[in-house]
Amino acid sequence: MARITAGVGSSHVPAIGVAMDTGKTGEPYWQPVFAGYEASRAWMKEQDPDVIFLVYNDHCTAFSAEVIPTFALGCAAEFEPADEGWGPRPVPVVKGHPKLASHIAQSVILDEFDLTIMNQMEVDHGLTVPLSLMYGEVDAWPAQVIPLCVNVVQYPPPTGNRCYNLGKAVRKAFESYEDDLKVVVFGTGGMSHQLQAQRAGLINPEFDTRFLDLLTEDPVAGSQISHVEYLRESGSEGIEMVMWYVMRGALNDNVREVHRHYHIPASNTAVGHIILENV
Ligand code: DHB
Ligand code: FE
Numbered sequence: 001m002a003r004i005t006a007g008v009g010s011s012h013v014p015a016i017g018v019a020m021d022t023g024k025t026g027e028p029y030w031q032p033v034f035a036g037y038e039a040s041r042a043w044m045k046e047q048d049p050d051v052i053f054l055v056y057n058d059h060c061t062a063f064s065a066e067v068i069p070t071f072a073l074g075c076a077a078e079f080e081p082a083d084e085g086w087g088p089r090p091v092p093v094v095k096g097h098p099k100l101a102s103h104i105a106q107s108v109i110l111d112e113f114d115l116t117i118m119n120q121m122e123v124d125h126g127l128t129v130p131l132s133l134m135y136g137e138v139d140a141w142p143a144q145v146i147p148l149c150v151n152v153v154q155y156p157p158p159t160g161n162r163c164y165n166l167g168k169a170v171r172k173a174f175e176s177y178e179d180d181l182k183v184v185v186f187g188t189g190g191m192s193h194q195l196q197a198q199r200a201g202l203i204n205p206e207f208d209t210r211f212l213d214l215l216t217e218d219p220v221a222g223s224q225i226s227h228v229e230y231l232r233e234s235g236s237e238g239i240e241m242v243m244w245y246v247m248r249g250a251l252n253d254n255v256r257e258v259h260r261h262y263h264i265p266a267s268n269t270a271v272g273h274i275i276l277e278n279v
Contacts, residue, residue, distance in 0.1 A: 002100065002174040002181040006047060007247040007255070008040075009215065009274040010133055012056065012188045014125040015267040017089050020132050033271050036261030037133045043259065043275060044134045049184040051097055052143045053170065054127055055163075055246040056188045057152045059084075061124035068154050069116035071166065073108075074123075074147035075101040082122035091128050097144040100177060104146065107173035113166050115148075123147060130188045133273075143184075152189065152240045157227070160242045164223035167249020174250075187247030189240025191262075192233070193269030202235040203270050208262065211241060212274055216257045219248045237269075252278045 016033065019025055025034045061082045063069070076096050081088040105117055127147055135142060148170075151157050158166075167185075174183055191211070194202040211234075214222030223245050230239045259275040 002051065002177040002179070002183050004171060004174055004183045004185055004250055005049070005278055006184050007251045007276045008130070008134060008184060008186045009244045009247060009272065010130040010186065010188050011190055011266065011269065011271045011273065012126045012129040013267045013269055013271065014084070014129065017125050017129045017132060020137065021090055032263050033266050036263060036271070036273060039259055040134055040273065040275060041136055047184060048182070049143050050181040051100060051183045052145045052186055053148065053183060053250070054130070054145050054186040054188070055148045055150060055243045056126035056130070057240060057243060058126060058149050059124055060153060062122045062149070068151050069149070070151045070158055071113065072116040072118045072121070072149040073101060073105055074118050074121050074149070075105060076119050076121060079121055079123045079145070079147060081128055082124045084124050089125070089128050091132060092138065092140045094123055094127065094131070094141060094145045094147070097146055100181070101146045103177050104170060104173040107176060108166070108169045111169045111172065113169055118149070121147065121149070126188060130186055148246065150243050150246070152242065157239055157242060159227065160223045160225050160245045163242045163245040164219065164249040167246040170246065171250040185247045185250045187244035189243050190238060191241065191270040191272040192235050192238045194235030195237055195268055199235060201268060203264055204233055204235070205262070205264065205270060207233040208270055208272055212260060212262070212272060215244060215248055215274065216255060216276060219245070223248070251276055254279050
């Protein structure tokens with residue numbers, strides 16, 4: 001069986017990737033952002049998972065506006081970092097796990113969650129920045145990665161409730177896998193931010209803190225946060241946070257919060273990060 005030991009939530013701000021790739025992590029602006037991930041990198045080394053199930057969103061990179069799947073599962077053997085306009089990030093190719101990903105597709109689709117199967121997919125900062133934050137600069141990613149790409153760029157995105165229940169189906173899929181593997185699930189995106197129009201620059205630390213508290217302590221209530229509430233309280237791009245509920249649904253009802261980091265600013269948003277261990 002593949003066993004999920006923990007969940008990681010993390011922002012995926014693209015400028016964090018640029019700061020790492022251009023050697024700026026020690027600058028006064030960035031130092032406090034990265035300081036909050038030092039303990040996480042040590043934790044990650046200790047966990048040393050075989051597989052990361054990484055829930056993220058594409059930002060019109062792999063998918064143009066022509067085709068936008070709600071949930072797309074990466075079943076390929078590898079995923080190339082995408083060119084996001086400045087060339088692909090200089091990070092290792094992401095190695096997948098086609099056998100396990102196909103098993104998850106089989107289990108989850110027969111559980112009536114209609115995933116899109118991706119046999120080829122490029123991955124953008126939504127996926128590579130959280131990996132960089134948790135592993136630092138590496139020659140090869142130490143774990144195989146199964147990406148789950150969620151639509152949060154065009155309405156209607158899935159609800160938090162749908163994401164939470166999908167996480168439960170994903171957990172069931174891992175638990176029925178034939179090989180013994182250790183799995184950590186990442187939920188990425190957020191925190192509150194709005195990149196456009198009149199409310200551009202919006203950051204709401206009270207909402208973000210409540211979101212993180214509910215995620216740990218009362219995920220059933222947190223999964224019920226509505227689209228309108230995300231939009232009103234966390235800005236138009238805050239809806240990315242529904243993806244953290246796939247991660248939460250894949251964990252036990254009771255979890256131990258072993259690390260939290262929250263810092264403003266990082267580009268146009270707050271950086272939010274949490275580590276939850278199954279108890
Ligand atoms: C920013 C944050 C994001 O999550 C993103 O996908 C793009 C930009 C930002 O803060 O600039
Ligand atoms: Fe984003």
